[in-house]
Amino acid sequence: MTLATLDLAFRAASVALLLMLAASLLHDYRNVLAARLGAAFVLGSVAHAVSYSLDVTSRVPLWHAPLIAISTATIVVFWLFTRALFDDEFRLRWWHGLIWAAVAAYSFAGCVWIAPGGHVRFSVTVVNLIVLGFIALAVGQMIASWPADLVERRRSARVFIVCAIALYGGLNAVLQIAAAGYHVGAVAETISAGALTLTVAAIVYAMMRVDGADLFPAAAAPAIPVASSQPAADAADQKLIDALMRLMADERIYRQENITIGVLAGRLKIPEYRLRRLINQRLGYRNFNVFLNNHRIEEAKAALADPTQVEVPVITIAMDAGFQSLGPFNRAFKAVTGVTPTEYRRLKADAA
Numbered sequence: 001m002t003l004a005t006l007d008l009a010f011r012a013a014s015v016a017l018l019l020m021l022a023a024s025l026l027h028d029y030r031n032v033l034a035a036r037l038g039a040a041f042v043l044g045s046v047a048h049a050v051s052y053s054l055d056v057t058s059r060v061p062l063w064h065a066p067l068i069a070i071s072t073a074t075i076v077v078f079w080l081f082t083r084a085l086f087d088d089e090f091r092l093r094w095w096h097g098l099i100w101a102a103v104a105a106y107s108f109a110g111c112v113w114i115a116p117g118g119h120v121r122f123s124v125t126v127v128n129l130i131v132l133g134f135i136a137l138a139v140g141q142m143i144a145s146w147p148a149d150l151v152e153r154r155r156s157a158r159v160f161i162v163c164a165i166a167l168y169g170g171l172n173a174v175l176q177i178a179a180a181g182y183h184v185g186a187v188a189e190t191i192s193a194g195a196l197t198l199t200v201a202a203i204v205y206a207m208m209r210v211d212g213a214d215l216f217p218a219a220a221a222p223a224i225p226v227a228s229s230q231p232a233a234d235a236a237d238q239k240l241i242d243a244l245m246r247l248m249a250d251e252r253i254y255r256q257e258n259i260t261i262g263v264l265a266g267r268l269k270i271p272e273y274r275l276r277r278l279i280n281q282r283l284g285y286r287n288f289n290v291f292l293n294n295h296r297i298e299e300a301k302a303a304l305a306d307p308t309q310v311e312v313p314v315i316t317i318a319m320d321a322g323f324q325s326l327g328p329f330n331r332a333f334k335a336v337t338g339v340t341p342t343e344y345r346r347l348k349a350d351a352a
Contacts, residue, residue, distance in 0.1 A: 007190045007193045010197045021200075073100045079138045106130070153211070257322075
């Protein structure tokens with residue numbers, strides 16, 4: 001088998017696996033934003049599998065330019081996918097589309113104008129620095145949100161998926177910057193195609209091992225407390241839940257600045273993993289910050305409905321309840337109640 005044939009076989013295998021994964025996501029979870037973005041990222045990766053090359057010396061075939069532009073802009077979709085996967089409250093905004101279009105437009109211009117004009121290294125370097133920047137944003141999002149995730153299988157799976165994609169994309173970006181303007185040869189191209197196939201296969205395997213309801217937040221049915229087969233274990237868990245609720249109701253520990261699940265587990269004198277499982281499986285929460293915010297919002301609702309506090313500014317009520325600024329409070333409050341804090345206060349005053 002020649003290197004060209006092997007390269008083509010690797011690319012074909014990658015495309016087949018990617019199309020299978022995209023079809024699965026759209027068939028099973030098409031109503032879930034994270035899954036739709038995941039499918040969009042996978043389909044963009046098909047363009048990458050077809051068009052990617054380390055050997056960029058001057059002009060690329062014209063029909064490759066749109067594929068390369070889509071492939072480059074797919075890194076924006078990857079960033080949005082991680083946002084939706086790690087933040088249950090993430091919503092797409094119109095300017096996200098503008099970012100995607102701007103990256104695609106620059107990549108296309110690099111293929112048909114900048115690189116052919118004698119600026120190959122500049123074009124390739126800028127494009128791949130953009131790729132590395134969005135990879136850094138995605139990894140940063142993963143690191144920032146990972147401690148608050150209460151679903152153990154989702155925690156491990158999503159770290160693997162993001163790290164595998166970031167490692168492959170980051171290495172390829174660095175290699176393409178280093179090789180810009182030079183012929184790298186068929187061996188390097190074939191190795192790169194093989195690395196893509198292995199990465200795709202590993203991600204598909206990882207996703208097949210995880211229940212979609214664990215990976216995608218909105219795909220989960222309303223949580224039902226999991227009953228243990230051992231009454232003693234049930235009693236021990238209930239005792240811990242009662243102690244946790246006392247910390248919330250009596251000490252209002254959610255008011256503490258930068259409260260973490262580790263601190264809370266320390267107060268209860270139990271391992272962190274056990275507290276995660278209790279809050280997730282017994283109380284039905286998938287994210288620790290949502291658990292805290294619901295308690296904060298309940299306190300804020302009581303204060304906003306209290307006629308003796310009608311002159312207290314909303315920001316004061318928010319910060320007293322444990323929020324650090326007004327913006328996150330307004331978003332969290334509206335997500336729970338359907339109205340803004342000011343509207344909620346007015347409705348309660350009108351009903352009094």
